[in-house]
Amino acid sequence: MKLSGRPHPPWAVLTALAAAQFTVMLATSIVNVALPQVRAGVGLSDGGTTWVVNAYGLAFGALLLAGGRSADLLGGRRVLLAGLGLFAGASLVAGLAASPGELIAARAVQGLGAAAIAPAALALAMGLHPSGPGRGRALGVWGAVSGAGGAGGVLLGGVLTQAYGWPWVFHSVALAAALVLAAVAALVPPVAGRGAGRFDLVGTATVTLALTCLVWGLTTARGAGWTDARVLGALIGAATLIAAFAVIQHGRPDALIPPRLFTTGRVAAGNLLMALLGSVWLALFFFLPLYQQQVLGMSPLVTGVGQLPLAGAIMLGAAAAPGVSRRIGGTATVIPALLTEAAGLVWLARIKADGSYLADVLGPSILVGLGLSIAFVQLTALAVDGVPRPDAGLAGGLVNTTRQVGGAIGLAALATLAGSVTATASAHQPAAVALTAGYRAAFLVSAAVLTATALLALPLTRGIHRSLKVEATR
Numbered sequence: 001m002k003l004s005g006r007p008h009p010p011w012a013v014l015t016a017l018a019a020a021q022f023t024v025m026l027a028t029s030i031v032n033v034a035l036p037q038v039r040a041g042v043g044l045s046d047g048g049t050t051w052v053v054n055a056y057g058l059a060f061g062a063l064l065l066a067g068g069r070s071a072d073l074l075g076g077r078r079v080l081l082a083g084l085g086l087f088a089g090a091s092l093v094a095g096l097a098a099s100p101g102e103l104i105a106a107r108a109v110q111g112l113g114a115a116a117i118a119p120a121a122l123a124l125a126m127g128l129h130p131s132g133p134g135r136g137r138a139l140g141v142w143g144a145v146s147g148a149g150g151a152g153g154v155l156l157g158g159v160l161t162q163a164y165g166w167p168w169v170f171h172s173v174a175l176a177a178a179l180v181l182a183a184v185a186a187l188v189p190p191v192a193g194r195g196a197g198r199f200d201l202v203g204t205a206t207v208t209l210a211l212t213c214l215v216w217g218l219t220t221a222r223g224a225g226w227t228d229a230r231v232l233g234a235l236i237g238a239a240t241l242i243a244a245f246a247v248i249q250h251g252r253p254d255a256l257i258p259p260r261l262f263t264t265g266r267v268a269a270g271n272l273l274m275a276l277l278g279s280v281w282l283a284l285f286f287f288l289p290l291y292q293q294q295v296l297g298m299s300p301l302v303t304g305v306g307q308l309p310l311a312g313a314i315m316l317g318a319a320a321a322p323g324v325s326r327r328i329g330g331t332a333t334v335i336p337a338l339l340t341e342a343a344g345l346v347w348l349a350r351i352k353a354d355g356s357y358l359a360d361v362l363g364p365s366i367l368v369g370l371g372l373s374i375a376f377v378q379l380t381a382l383a384v385d386g387v388p389r390p391d392a393g394l395a396g397g398l399v400n401t402t403r404q405v406g407g408a409i410g411l412a413a414l415a416t417l418a419g420s421v422t423a424t425a426s427a428h429q430p431a432a433v434a435l436t437a438g439y440r441a442a443f444l445v446s447a448a449v450l451t452a453t454a455l456l457a458l459p460l461t462r463g464i465h466r467s468l469k470v471e472a473t474r
Helices: 010-029 035-042 048-075 077-095 100-128 135-163 167-187 200-223 227-249 266-295 300-306 307-329 330-349 356-385 389-425 432-472
Strands: none
Touching: 010 048, 010 077, 010 100, 010 135, 010 167, 035 048, 035 389, 048 200, 048 389, 077 100, 077 167, 077 356, 077 389, 100 135, 100 167, 100 330, 100 356, 100 389, 135 167, 135 266, 135 300, 135 432, 200 227, 200 389, 266 300, 266 330, 266 356, 266 389, 266 432, 300 389, 307 330, 307 356, 307 432, 330 356, 356 389, 389 432
16 A cells, blocks of 8 residues: 655654554553453443453454455555544443443444554554664554553553543543544545455455454453363364465465465564564553552552553663664564563562562563563564565554464463462462462463563574665665
């Protein structure tokens, strides 16, 4: 796709697009702190409370590929505006919901809107900066707003819940989406879609159903267990549908995921590593606020304020990542970043039931934020670099999909691990000690996953980054 004109400065356009990404990430985490109040206000059961979070993540993760391809065929700006409108409306309905069904349905529609917003906004941002230092700076901004949106959601959720009540958690997102929609309409120039080509309905339906089964199975496993018949059926169904999708895509002229996307090896490497990074990303923002509230006894507001250093570290790391990469190379940047995040998680694994925020949370959260943001920027750059412009939306949808699905897998596995450790410890330990033991296990395993990711990144990225340097020289 091609930007047809630039009546406004690129920085202003990038600001509007980054605000769209921030809003999507904000909606992912803003509800977490408010869940107890949401449960009481709408009359949710334990399972229903879980699905307030899961409905959004399920629709978001399952439909990202469809959203990315729609942006390529119909035009990124058009899809982005439609997604923002749907997202704003669903957020408003969620805040007005009077029953569990209404709230969960609104969250699912909110996820559908997010699945259109995220890949379209990323494709438009990369279209503004096809290559060179400008793209690095744009990706730095993207990394900053993505991480800050996750951390800022916890802060804003705590403030709004304590000051105005849980409905404003959703109303604030609706207002933000409406403002971003107006900014995109005013600042982002019209974009021509690819025009030629058909939408791969069979492939899209197959992979969307496969991802739905996968994410549903993983999220359900957190409460029902891995041996539950529904969980096993969903996971087997997902594997079968993914195999069918691979067969369907073979030789199709308008395949949803065309083979040309993987000709350089960059997209495959970037997405594999992003899935592993994502597997601990969501878990961090899930377990850390729980430790602060359930063990340290912090209020929702104080818990949110406690996320500010993490958000600041994420923004600082994302801003520094492009410059560091230009000086020492992509491989030499991403591996230390992953190991830095792993070191922060090992530090978090030393939390205590009688600990404090300053002694147990502040230092490691800063270290984690720096490593997470730098690694995210580098892996996003790798996953979209060298992609033909007609496939930019799909590449953006794919890297977001791998992060979301990786996050769902990681959170399901780590939540099961933490719950098992807590259940065992609770037989002979106080509740706070048992909970802390579960959180420590989750952080320690997360650190091990990131260490393995860093080791895997060495052979996967070395040759690729060397070829990028050769291309840049030419």
